[in-house]
Amino acid sequence: MNEPKLIEALVDGLRIAAAHLPTDVVGALREARGRETSPLGAAQLDAILENVEIASRGEIPMCQDTGLQTFFVEAGCRSPFLPAIRESIEAAVVRATTEIPLRPNTVDPLTGENPGDNTGRFMPYVNWELVDGDDIRITILPKGGGSENMSALRMLPPGVGLKGIKKAIVEHAAACQGKPCPPTIIGVGIGGGADIALKLGKKAVLRPIGSPHPEPTVAAMERELLDLVNATGVGPMGVGGRTTALAVHVEYAHRHPASLPLGILVQCWADRRSIVHLAPDGSIEVR
Amino acid sequence: MNRDLTLPIDEQTARALRVGDILHLTGAIFTARDEAHHLLLERHERGDEIPFSPSEMALFHCGPVVRPTDGGWDVIAAGPTTSARMELFEDRFLEAFGTRIVIGKGGMGPRTQGALERVGAAYGHYTGGAGALAAGRIERVEAVHWLEKLGMPEAVWVFRVERFGPVLVTMDSSGGNLYTELDATVAKNLESILAQIDRS
Numbered sequence: 073m074n075e076p077k078l079i080e081a082l083v084d085g086l087r088i089a090a091a092h093l094p095t096d097v098v099g100a101l102r103e104a105r106g107r108e109t110s111p112l113g114a115a116q117l118d119a120i121l122e123n124v125e126i127a128s129r130g131e132i133p134m135c136q137d138t139g140l141q142t143f144f145v146e147a148g149c150r151s152p153f154l155p156a157i158r159e160s161i162e163a164a165v166v167r168a169t170t171e172i173p174l175r176p177n178t179v180d181p182l183t184g185e186n187p188g189d190n191t192g193r194f195m196p197y198v199n200w201e202l203v204d205g206d207d208i209r210i211t212i213l214p215k216g217g218g219s220e221n222m223s224a225l226r227m228l229p230p231g232v233g234l235k236g237i238k239k240a241i242v243e244h245a246a247a248c249q250g251k252p253c254p255p256t257i258i259g260v261g262i263g264g265g266a267d268i269a270l271k272l273g274k275k276a277v278l279r280p281i282g283s284p285h286p287e288p289t290v291a292a293m294e295r296e297l298l299d300l301v302n303a304t305g306v307g308p309m310g311v312g313g314r315t316t317a318l319a320v321h322v323e324y325a326h327r328h329p330a331s332l333p334l335g336i337l338v339q340c341w342a343d344r345r346s347i348v349h350l351a352p353d354g355s356i357e358v359r
Numbered sequence: 360m361n362r363d364l365t366l367p368i369d370e371q372t373a374r375a376l377r378v379g380d381i382l383h384l385t386g387a388i389f390t391a392r393d394e395a396h397h398l399l400l401e402r403h404e405r406g407d408e409i410p411f412s413p414s415e416m417a418l419f420h421c422g423p424v425v426r427p428t429d430g431g432w433d434v435i436a437a438g439p440t441t442s443a444r445m446e447l448f449e450d451r452f453l454e455a456f457g458t459r460i461v462i463g464k465g466g467m468g469p470r471t472q473g474a475l476e477r478v479g480a481a482y483g484h485y486t487g488g489a490g491a492l493a494a495g496r497i498e499r500v501e502a503v504h505w506l507e508k509l510g511m512p513e514a515v516w517v518f519r520v521e522r523f524g525p526v527l528v529t530m531d532s533s534g535g536n537l538y539t540e541l542d543a544t545v546a547k548n549l550e551s552i553l554a555q556i557d558r559s
Contacts, residue, residue, distance in 0.1 A: 112537075115381055115525050116486050123492035136424045136436035136490035173435060175424050175512070218441065218487065238556050246549045249542075250465055251441070253487035300556070305541075305548045309487055310465070311527060312541050342488045 075156050075163075081348050081356040082164030085212045086141065087172050088358065089346040090133040093124045096280040097257075097318065097343045104255055104308070104315035113313020117255075120308070120341055135342045138174040139214030141165050141196040144278065148205035153350055157208065158198060165189070165196045177217070199271075206352040211278055211345060219340035222252035223273070225266055228332040237262060237334055238297060244336050245301040245317065250310015253340035255318045257281065258301065261335035264325035269335035276321035277339045285322055294320050318343075363522065366460075367415035373459040376481040376528050378535035383524035384460070387501060387517060388417040392440060394513040396448035398505060403455045410504055411517055413456035420445055420463030422512025424490070425500070432500040434518070436490030439464035442482070450474035462526055466538040475532050483526035484537075496523040 093101075101124070105117040127134035143161055147154055166189045168174055178192040179185070190196065226240050241260060248254075261272030284291035297320040307313025318341070327333065349357040360379070364372070366386025376382075389411060391399065402409060423437035442463030445452075449467060452458070453474040460480065461471075464487045475482060485493065497518045504515040529537040 112379065112527060115527065119486035119489050119492060119525055123486070123489035126495050127491035130491065132491055132494070133424065133436045134491050135488040136422065136438050137488070138424070138436075173424060173426055175422075216488070235556050235559070239553055242552050242556070243549065246545050249538075249545070250487070253464075300552050303548055303552050304545050306545055309484065310541070311484065311529070311537060312544065340488055 075160055077356065078153070078156060078160045078350065079164045079167065081358050082160060082210070083168045083171060084358045085210070085346040085348045086164060086168040086174070086214070087131065089212045089214050089344040090138055090172055090174065091131045092128050093134060093342065094280065094345055096282055097341070098124060100281045100318040101255070101341065104318060108308070108313050108315060110307055110311070110313035112311040113307040113315070116308035116311055117315075133172065133174065134344070135216060136175060137216040137218065138172075138177065139216045139344070140177055141174075141190055142199070142213045142215055143196060144199045144201070144211040144213065144275070146201050146203050146209040148207045149202050150206040151208050151350070151352060153208060153354075157210070161196055161198060161210075162191060165191060208350040210348040210350070212348065213278065214344050216253075216340050216342060219252035219256065219338045222248045222338040223270070224336045225270055226334040226336070227266065228334055230327070230330070230332040232332070237332070238300065240334055241297055241320070241336060242300045242304065246304045246306060248338065249306055252338040253342070254306060254310060255308055255315045255341050257339040257343050258297075258317050258320045259337035259339065260297070260320060260322045261337070262322065262324040262333075263327035264333060265328070265331070266333050268325050269333035270337065271335070272323035272325060273335035273337035276323045277337050277343070278345065279321050281319045290322050290324070294322050297322070366417060368459050370459070370479040373481055374479045374532045376531055377533070378528055378531050378537050380528040381524065382460075382483055382526040382528065383522040384417055384526060385521055385523070386519070387415065388419045388462070388520055388523065389413065389518070390419045390421040390423065390514075390516045392420060392422055392513050393444055394509050395505070395515045396445055396452055398509070399515075400448060400451055400455060411502060411515075413458050416458070416517070417460040417462055418458045420461070423494075423516060425511055425516070432503065434494045434497045434500060437493040437497060437518075438488050438490035439485040441465050442467050446471055453478045453480055466529055472530055472534070472536060475530055476534060479532050481528050481532060482530035484529045485526055493523070496520050
């Protein structure tokens with residue numbers, strides 16, 4: 073394994089994420105189209121599906137907001153390649169910005185200056201998780217601004233219980249209207265502290281559609297929340313219809329007795345992801 | 360109703376557009392975001408020349424990804440941006456320039472609604488995120504204005520488009536507004552969902 077090869081693979085991963093919507097999301101969008109009874113909502117889904125096809129065929133970004141490039145690294149603590157990861161990710165983002173191309177989206181919050189290459193302080197952002205083993209799995213998530221703006225943290229009084237959590241999620245989805253570009257994927261993080269709830273919510277977004285939480289009671293809650301959110305009638309792009317969300321994914325952590333943090337992470341229909349897998353022998357797989 | 364429109368359109372045609380119409384536009388459209396609205400209004404107030412005809416084109420709230428080619432431009436992705444930010448300018452803009460069709464995402468507020476009614480214009484929603492689809496309907500870049508001053512996303516791009524759509528009319532000149540109708544429906548649905556959770 074050498075660094076140029078890893079950088080190449082990461083640029084491929086960024087291109088795949090920008091241009092090819094994962095098959096689970098395309099499948100869910102097609103199902104939503106089949107179910108849609110509102111002609112206005114159906115027209116939105118048709119346009120989305122046609123757009124997805126054009127982007128994939130031409131290998132061009134499906135949306136002009138190519139997002140903040142965010143990386144989730146599950147790093148096997150015995151992998152020999154750990155020291156190369158951070159620098160390779162940075163180099164790949166700079167190259168991908170001109171090659172794909174990606175819109176330069178990193179802005180200094182204090183001066184307004186844009187370096188023009190999608191890098192900056194803490195950017196591209198790398199979430200590290202040390203795991204057992206000797207391989208590395210990098211999930212790439214280019215997160216658009218419109219849907220990120222609709223993400224929220226609620227510090228609920230624990231007394232509201234599960235009903236209060238469900239109400240807060242549905243109220244939020246209704247209040248968002250068409251702004252996060254529905255149909256969305258809603259990642260819910262319950263418990264922990266404020267930061268943990270939001271982080272769990274974002275990790276929940278990463279889970280492919282159609283892979284419910286392994287605990288049956290949580291999986292049942294995911295199905296119930298999806299039905300409730302879709303009953304709002306916000307619909308595709310907020311023009312009315314049966315599908316407001318394609319999936320609701322829930323993760324949880326134990327909480328402090330005094331607090332019930334609820335992180336609601338909203339992902340637009342352009343749920344772009346790709347995975348770069350780095351084996352201990354240096355071979356790399358991108359998908 | 361599905362309508363194929365060739366730009367420019369006159370006031371009568373614009374006033375006939377109704378909420379729920381799905382448009383496909385052929386002709387010239389220009390992009391303008393916050394900065395471009397500001398700049399164009401300033402020039403108008405000073406009586407400075409505008410190097411294109413806003414009254415003959417549709418206005419598109421869009422910050423495209425554009426790549427330079429040999430002597431020209433290649434539009435890579437050009438979906439809509441959130442229109443609500445332009446509420447600050449749009450009523451004055453429509454009165455100043457007489458633009459008949461505004462295209463964006465998410466709808467606009469009461470000031471714009473009033474201007475649509477006075478001027479005779481309609482607001483159309485373009486599918487959010489559908490940047491590749493939009494780019495595919497752009498035949499060529501006819502001109503770009505203030506690129507150095509405003510940068511790629513904020514510059515005024517004039518596109519020649521062929522059956523650009525679907526543009527869904529969500530605000531019309533007779534007071535029709537899909538968003539206010541839908542807000543009432545969603546509020547009613549939400550009330551019964553919350554009651555259902557309470558009963559569970």
